[in-house]
Amino acid sequence: xQPKHLTTHQFxxxxxxxxxxxxxxxVAAHAATPQELLATYSGQxxxxxxxxxxxxxxxxxxxxxxxxxxxxxxxxxxGGKHASTGKAITPLAPAxxxxxxxxxxxxxxxxxxxxxxxxTRECTAAEKADVLAWLLSLKP
Amino acid sequence: MxxxxxxxxxxxxxxxxxxxxxxxxxVATAAWAxxxxxxxxxxxxxxxxxxxxxxxIAYPPAFLPAESWRRLMRTLPTHFGSDASLDTETAAAVSDxxxxxxxxxxxxxxxxxxxxxxxxxWFIKKHDEVPAAAWARPAIKSAANCSACHPxxxxxxxxxxxxRIPR
Numbered sequence: 606x607q608p609k610h611l612t613t614h615q616f617x618x619x620x621x622x623x624x625x626x627x628x629x630x631x632v633a634a635h636a637a638t639p640q641e642l643l644a645t646y647s648g649q650x651x652x653x654x655x656x657x658x659x660x661x662x663x664x665x666x667x668x669x670x671x672x673x674x675x676x677x678x679x680x681x682x683x684g685g686k687h688a689s690t691g692k693a694i695t696p697l698a699p700a701x702x703x704x705x706x707x708x709x710x711x712x713x714x715x716x717x718x719x720x721x722x723x724x725t726r727e728c729t730a731a732e733k734a735d736v737l738a739w740l741l742s743l744k745p
Numbered sequence: 746m747x748x749x750x751x752x753x754x755x756x757x758x759x760x761x762x763x764x765x766x767x768x769x770x771x772v773a774t775a776a777w778a779x780x781x782x783x784x785x786x787x788x789x790x791x792x793x794x795x796x797x798x799x800x801x802i803a804y805p806p807a808f809l810p811a812e813s814w815r816r817l818m819r820t821l822p823t824h825f826g827s828d829a830s831l832d833t834e835t836a837a838a839v840s841d842x843x844x845x846x847x848x849x850x851x852x853x854x855x856x857x858x859x860x861x862x863x864x865x866x867w868f869i870k871k872h873d874e875v876p877a878a879a880w881a882r883p884a885i886k887s888a889a890n891c892s893a894c895h896p897x898x899x900x901x902x903x904x905x906x907x908x909r910i911p912r
Contacts, residue, residue, distance in 0.1 A: 691885065
C-alpha cells in the first residue's frame with residue numbers, strides 16, 4: 606500500500622494523507638447498531654418508542670397510494686418487491702438481514718425518500734423510532 | 746510549501762478512486778454497439794451502482810443519450826413518481842460519468858419521451874414480439890423491470906438467447 610515514489614520530503618505528510626483516506630472511508634462506512642440508532646431517534650423524539658405504533662404506521666397508507674408495506678411487505682421478515690419496478694428488496698427487519706440499520710447515512714437517505722413517497726413529508730424522529738422499535742421486535 | 750498537504754491529499758484521493766474502481770470492476774455492463782450482440786464490457790462507477798440500482802437495475806449508460814441522463818440527474822427528487830434525491834456532489838459525479846458513457850450510436854442519439862429507455866424507438870422495435878398483456882403480468886410489472894425477462898440484465902447482458910418471459 607506504501608507508494609514507493611514518495612520522497613522523504615513528501616513522506617512527512619504521509620500520515621496526514623492516510624488520515625484523510627481513512628477519515629473518508631470511516632464516513633463512507635460509519636457503522637452503528639440498530640439499537641444505537643433507535644436510542645438516537647428516541648432521544649431526539651424525547652419519548653420512548655412504541656413497536657405497536659410502529660407497525661400501524663408501517664402498514665397505513667396515510668391517505669396516499671403506498672404504505673411502507675407496499676414495497677417492504679406487511680411483515681418485513683421476508684423480502685419485498687418495489688411497488689412500481691418489481692425489483693426485489695431484501696428483508697428490512699435486522700434479525701433477518703444484518704446489514705439493515707447499520708449505516709446511519711443510508712438509513713437517513715431512505716427514510717427521507719420513502720417517507721416523502723408515502724406521506725409527502727419527511728418522517729419525524731418519533732415515527733422513525735416507532736418503526737425501528739417494531740422492526741427490532743421481529744424475531745426468527 | 747503550503748501546497749504540499751494539498752498535493753498529498755490528492756494522492757490520497759487517487760488511492761480512494763483506485764479503491765472504488767477495484768470495487769466497481771466486479772460489475773460490468775454492455776454498451777449498445779452497432780451490433781446488439783457485440784456487448785462491450787464497461788465497469789460501472791461505484792457511485793452509480795450504489796445510488797441507481799436499488800429501485801431497479803443499473804441501466805446501461807449507452808441506452809440513453811447524454812442529454813437524457815443529465816436531465817434525469819437534475820430532477821431526482823421527482824423521479825418517475827419517486828423521490829430519488831441525492832446529495833449534489835454524488836449527483837454531479839454520477840451525471841458526469843453517465844453522460845460521458847452515454848449512447849452515441851444513431852438509434853440512441855435522440856432523446857426518448859420522458860427520457861425513458863422503454864419509450865425509445867429502438868426499444869419498442871426490439872420488443873414488438875412481446876405480447877402487450879405480458880408487460881402487466883405480476884412477475885414483470887413494468888417494461889422497466891428488464892431483469893424479469895433478461896436474467897443477466899444486472900450484468901449488462903441482454904442477449905436474445907437468454908431471454909425468458911415469465912408467465
